[in-house]
Every structure is written in structure tokens, then in C-alpha cells.
Amino acid sequence: MANPIISVENVSHRYEQQNVLEDINFNIHQGSFVGLVGPNGSGKTTLIKLMLGIEKIQRGSVKAFGKPIQKFKNEGRMSYVSQKANAFTRGFPATVREVVSMGIVSNQKPLLPGQKSDHELIVYALKQVHMKDYLNRNIGDLSGGQQQRVFIARAIVNQPELLILDEPTVGVDSENVDHFYQLLSKLNQELGITLVLVTHDIGSITTYVTDLLCLNKSIHYHGDPSGFENMTDKERSKLYGHSIHTITHDH
Numbered sequence: 001m002a003n004p005i006i007s008v009e010n011v012s013h014r015y016e017q018q019n020v021l022e023d024i025n026f027n028i029h030q031g032s033f034v035g036l037v038g039p040n041g042s043g044k045t046t047l048i049k050l051m052l053g054i055e056k057i058q059r060g061s062v063k064a065f066g067k068p069i070q071k072f073k074n075e076g077r078m079s080y081v082s083q084k085a086n087a088f089t090r091g092f093p094a095t096v097r098e099v100v101s102m103g104i105v106s107n108q109k110p111l112l113p114g115q116k117s118d119h120e121l122i123v124y125a126l127k128q129v130h131m132k133d134y135l136n137r138n139i140g141d142l143s144g145g146q147q148q149r150v151f152i153a154r155a156i157v158n159q160p161e162l163l164i165l166d167e168p169t170v171g172v173d174s175e176n177v178d179h180f181y182q183l184l185s186k187l188n189q190e191l192g193i194t195l196v197l198v199t200h201d202i203g204s205i206t207t208y209v210t211d212l213l214c215l216n217k218s219i220h221y222h223g224d225p226s227g228f229e230n231m232t233d234k235e236r237s238k239l240y241g242h243s244i245h246t247i248t249h250d251h
């Protein structure tokens, strides 16, 4: 198997007196779609901050594309959509075009050979999330789900190899959540972007992801989502480290 994109080895982390991560080990391979699930406060955001080099490593090691994260130069290869990305209020004075343009880094790789203008990059990214027609609209006038797709466009405008999304469906209604997951599957399968999706939505996410990682301070399950789907709620709760009742969706 090819070298992993992300390699996390023996990582533990604490804030003041509180241990939030204990002896975390896993790899993320190119082309995978990883669902990172766990209850509130289970350390999910801390773990992705360590993977992105935003939070300083205390114990263990994180490698990105074979390099220790402390030495890794991102240059648009890893992209991140944070939990607070859609904290825009109605009437926020920026157009969709302006928001997506904020994602362009100066040493960008063009999305399409021969098409290098910022405008073309922005339009191409918006097309991928079905938001091209909203180019000149004010971001604050869009619905939560539409805003979220614009933030995805901003995150993919440099054609990253890895896209990490922290709870992107907060504020998106349930009907649109499935459309949103389908969109992520398309980015994964058609554009080949490796995805890490942080979510509480353990019920429907198992339909879409290739790998499921259940975190509650330590890793309680890592593997094929079908292994998790076949368990009873009691067995899942034990692995998840928290009482859960899953609502499954028909597709």
C-alpha cells in the first residue's frame, strides 16, 4: 500500500489538567473518505488541529505527506473548513466570488491545465459545488447549506489533496445533509480529494465513508463502516464510548 498522506503515532494531548487524547495511532491513505465521529468534547477538533499543525504536538508524532508536521510546508495541499466557517450574518458585505477568492494561495497549482486566472479557478471550484450561478450574490443572503457549499469551494480552489471538514452540516437541514454528503462523495471519487469529515451524524455517514474512526479520548473503532453498521446499538455504544441510538436513512 502507498505511503499514508497522514500518519499519527502515539499521540497524546492535554490542556492544563485534562487529558483529551490518549495514545492515538492511525494512518490516512490517499483516496479515502474518513468519518471521524465521537461525542461532544471527545477530542475530535483537537486531533484535526494536531493533524493540520495548528496545535503544537506534546507527545507522539504526526506526519503529513511523509514529513513531520512541524516541518511540512502546506502550500495548499491540505485544506480545512472549520466549524465556524458559516458564522456570517445576513447582509455580510462580501460576494460569493470574494469569499472563494480568499482561498487562493499565491503559489497555487491551477485546477485545469492552461486555465490560470483567478476568475477561472473560482468559477471551476463553484461549479464543483453547484454554486456557479451565485457568483455575484452576497454570502450573507444565502441559506446555511448554500453558504457551506461556498466554503467548500473556497477550500478546494487550490486543488488540495486532503480536505478536512469540522462538523460542516451544523445548521444544514436534514434533507440537505444527504445532498451535502453526496457532494462530498463526488469530490472524493471524481476529483480524487482525500476527505476527513468530523461529524456527530453516525447514522447516515456510514453510507458514504470508506473508513470510520470513532474517538472518545482514545480510538474506540477504526475500520470499515460496514463492521459498525452490523452492530447492535449496545455494541456500538461500547465502542463509541458513549450511549447512542442511531437513526438510519434509506438511500
Ligand SMILES: Nc1ncnc2c1ncn2[C@@H]1O[C@H](COP(=O)(O)OP(=O)(O)OP(=O)(O)O)[C@@H](O)[C@H]1O
Residues within 6 Å of the ligand: 015, 016, 020, 038, 039, 040, 041, 042, 043, 044, 045, 046, 047
Ligand atoms: N484551547 C483549549 N484549552 C483548554 N481546553 C480545551 C481547549 N480546546 C478544547 N479544550 C477541551 O478539550 C476537550 C476536547 O475538545 P475538542 O474541541 O477537541 O472536542 P470535540 O470532540 O471537537 O468536541 P465538539 O464535538 O463538542 O466540538 C473539551 O473538554 C474541551 O473543553
